Amino acid sequence: MKRTVRSEAKIAARRERGFTLIELMVAIAILAVIAVLSWRGLDQIMRGRQAITSAMEDERVFVQLFDQLRVDARQAATDDEVGQPAISVSGNALQIVRTFGFAGDAPRLQVVRYQVTEGRVTRYASPPVATVGQLRRTLAASSTAGGWSAVPLISGIGKITARLYVPRVGWTTQMSDVTAEITRNDNNVRVPQFGSAPIPRAVTGLEVSIGAPSLHVPVRRMFLVGE
Numbered sequence: 001m002k003r004t005v006r007s008e009a010k011i012a013a014r015r016e017r018g019f020t021l022i023e024l025m026v027a028i029a030i031l032a033v034i035a036v037l038s039w040r041g042l043d044q045i046m047r048g049r050q051a052i053t054s055a056m057e058d059e060r061v062f063v064q065l066f067d068q069l070r071v072d073a074r075q076a077a078t079d080d081e082v083g084q085p086a087i088s089v090s091g092n093a094l095q096i097v098r099t100f101g102f103a104g105d106a107p108r109l110q111v112v113r114y115q116v117t118e119g120r121v122t123r124y125a126s127p128p129v130a131t132v133g134q135l136r137r138t139l140a141a142s143s144t145a146g147g148w149s150a151v152p153l154i155s156g157i158g159k160i161t162a163r164l165y166v167p168r169v170g171w172t173t174q175m176s177d178v179t180a181e182i183t184r185n186d187n188n189v190r191v192p193q194f195g196s197a198p199i200p201r202a203v204t205g206l207e208v209s210i211g212a213p214s215l216h217v218p219v220r221r222m223f224l225v226g227e
Helices: 002-017 021-074 132-140 175-189
Strands: 087-090 093-100 108-117 120-125 149-154 159-166 170-172 205-211 219-224
Touching (some): 021 205, 159 175
Antiparallel strands (some): 159 205
């Protein structure tokens, strides 16, 4: 009986003694490991969310830019209406002379230029013009002239390049190919059997490529001209 009482007393003493220092250190180490793993997981989640948000914003901006390009290319005027190439490229600038207005209105033209300045693509649009003289002065004017509107479309761009599709040549960046095609089309009109045929477009397709430091490869889109 006495042994049993003593045994129970020893067990009770051990229970009242609590945790040892080693046990506490082990518990703290385990909690520290769990905390580090939890922080890393949370950090990866936050970084992933930021990356997804940034990618969605970039995609939205690119879609806005390409949608506007598609509209301008589709509404491009003919070379005959402009008296020179309706679409031209020069360095980091793309120029499109397009029709402007609604059905039933008097025909008017508008000069649109996409230019890259300090890594930002800006769309410049001239006031609509109704005469050949006004169009000539507008084509010779700077994009920052009075009356022109400027809409920044996308930033962080390294460069924007464009290629033109000329039916007898293919894809080209040389404006000499376009002017040669216009001359060939004009000469064909003078042939009697083609006299009543409309002058075809020298450029029927447009390819725009946008490069940026954040992109592994440039973003490229193709558009039909005048369709």
